[in-house]
Amino acid sequence: MGHLLDVAACTEVILEREPPKTLELYARDLGLEPAQTKAWVCALAGLHDLGKASPAFQQKWPEGKKRVWEAGLTWAVDPTPPPNDISHSVITEEVLSALLEGRGWHSRAAQNVAAAVGQHHGYRATRQDLDAVVSKEKGKGVWDRVRCELFEAVLEVLKVGEAPKVSIYGGAAFERLAGLTSFADWIGSSLDFQPLGDDLKAYYQRAKEMAADKLNSVFPTHAGMNRSAPVERARAKPVLQPAGCFGIPLGLWMNALRACARM
Numbered sequence: 001m002g003h004l005l006d007v008a009a010c011t012e013v014i015l016e017r018e019p020p021k022t023l024e025l026y027a028r029d030l031g032l033e034p035a036q037t038k039a040w041v042c043a044l045a046g047l048h049d050l051g052k053a054s055p056a057f058q059q060k061w062p063e064g065k066k067r068v069w070e071a072g073l074t075w076a077v078d079p080t081p082p083p084n085d086i087s088h089s090v091i092t093e094e095v096l097s098a099l100l101e102g103r104g105w106h107s108r109a110a111q112n113v114a115a116a117v118g119q120h121h122g123y124r125a126t127r128q129d130l131d132a133v134v135s136k137e138k139g140k141g142v143w144d145r146v147r148c149e150l151f152e153a154v155l156e157v158l159k160v161g162e163a164p165k166v167s168i169y170g171g172a173a174f175e176r177l178a179g180l181t182s183f184a185d186w187i188g189s190s191l192d193f194q195p196l197g198d199d200l201k202a203y204y205q206r207a208k209e210m211a212a213d214k215l216n217s218v219f220p221t222h223a224g225m226n227r228s229a230p231v232e233r234a235r236a237k238p239v240l241q242p243a244g245c246f247g248i249p250l251g252l253w254m255n256a257l258r259a260c261a262r263m
Helices: 002-017 020-030 034-052 062-070 088-102 107-118 127-131 142-158 171-188 200-218 230-235 247-261
Strands: none
Touching (some): 002 034, 002 171, 002 200, 034 088, 034 107, 034 142, 034 171, 088 127, 088 142
């Protein structure tokens, strides 16, 4: 839960530092007012790791597996072991779309946004990948309930309101959400650990403060991150960075900015 809220908080801080035009584009994508748009976009980005609540992911760390089993999160059939295990990002895409539909999203739009946040590690799941997300990989019963609880908790903290009525979420809209999620995940993954506690809203506010500090430390010459319009930054020659945890998310965010610049 902590990391989901960390990334949602990072998303909000990034959007608050962007020119107003950026949020306006996300609002047009969703057909919502800017304030509600920001809530939904932050929630969606935060839910990128929902697939970690699964046997496929929890099997990877013996100590972690022991803890979830003690909490009643078990499985009767072992999931596919590493290195051929099912990625948590693919499981996110598979389970998130159904949860969004249950909240009132149109089926295709739910699938689109689930795919966008699911590719936060830089690759798009294939149909074959998604078909491999069977019960032994994602878990059922208590696993479904836990994912639903996480989903509802994130939406409650962000106060998302009613679901958007858009029937499709593709093209530049898809790029914008995918890029922002990946970038926010990179920042969120670098935040210092803080105890979750019982007050999730208080946790979220602390996470926003930490996210602001982290962005200022990573981009010291662009602490405002809103001194130039997206079109200007998208046209600028990017600085080449090493591949890995930095290169992929920043590259996707630059693609998102280019999607803004094309509008």
